[in-house]
Amino acid sequence: MKKQHAKVSHINTREEKHGDEPVLAIDIGLQMDVGAEFLDALEPGLRGAFYGATEDDDGPPTKLLYAALGPLTWACNMKDASLEFHARAKADQLQFTVSVKKLKLELLAGGTVSAHFHAQTNPTPDQVGRLSAKLGDMVSISVVPSDLFAGGGASEAKGDDNGED
Numbered sequence: 012m013k014k015q016h017a018k019v020s021h022i023n024t025r026e027e028k029h030g031d032e033p034v035l036a037i038d039i040g041l042q043m044d045v046g047a048e049f050l051d052a053l054e055p056g057l058r059g060a061f062y063g064a065t066e067d068d069d070g071p072p073t074k075l076l077y078a079a080l081g082p083l084t085w086a087c088n089m090k091d092a093s094l095e096f097h098a099r100a101k102a103d104q105l106q107f108t109v110s111v112k113k114l115k116l117e118l119l120a121g122g123t124v125s126a127h128f129h130a131q132t133n134p135t136p137d138q139v140g141r142l143s144a145k146l147g148d149m150v151s152i153s154v155v156p157s158d159l160f161a162g163g164g165a166s167e168a169k170g171d172d173n174g175e176d
Contacts, residue, residue, distance in 0.1 A: 013153045014097060017043035019145045020127070027133075037139060039094075039109075039130045041152065047073065047122040053085060061118050073122030080118060087114040087128070091157035094130050096142070096150055105141060107132040111154065130154075 021040025026033045048071070050057040061080070062072040089111040096105040109130040117125040134142065 012045070012049075013155075014151050015043050015045065015153070016149055017041045017152050018149050019142075019147065021129075022143055022146050024139055034133050035136065035139065037132060037134050037142065039132070039142065040127070041130065042125065042127045043152075044119075044123050044125050047071070047118075047124055049124050049126065050116070062122060071122065073120075075118055075120045077118075078120070082115050082117045082127075085114040085116060088112055089156055092130075093153070093155040093157075094132070095153045095155075096145065097152065103141075105138060107134060107138070 018041065019039065020042045021038070023038040025036050025038070027036045028034070047058045047062050050061065059072060061076055063074045063076050064070075064072045065074045092109050092111050094107045094109045094111075098104045107130070109132045111128055111130055113127075113129045115127040117127075119125060
């Protein structure tokens with residue numbers, strides 16, 4: 012995903028151990044609305060399982076087939092992805108290597124998917140402060156999977172996520 016508008020919905024700073032060393036860590040909750048083609052990026056053909064063509068439209072399917080379906084959880088454990096927070100001034104941009112977890116998808120009428128996910132990283136104290144200032148804001152982000160993940164759909168991307176944070 013390149014330069015996608017997203018809301019910084021949650022930030023949690025914590026300490027984790029790398030061996031015996033305490034290391035600053037942060038969980039970043041992000042929410043964004045994307046087109047239903049995002050589903051096909053997760054797994055080819057997935058959009059067609061939830062969206063159908065409207066009677067008047069020859070374009071991509073946008074009619075939600077199961078309106079009563081609640082949010083879906085997608086097994087995702089994308090490690091070593093690049094997360095960039097874009098800004099007008101280069102000095103205001105932030106870039107992290109992250110693990111992406113806890114992907115939840117809310118399917119909406121009209122071919123929109125509300126995607127919620129958490130990114131986990133080890134920032135500097137300065138980055139924590141700069142990122143905390145973005146809490147609740149709409150920002151422009153790019154998420155680029157690592158080479159390991161970029162090669163395939165979700166069948167290759169499902170990691171060893173055992174529900175731990």
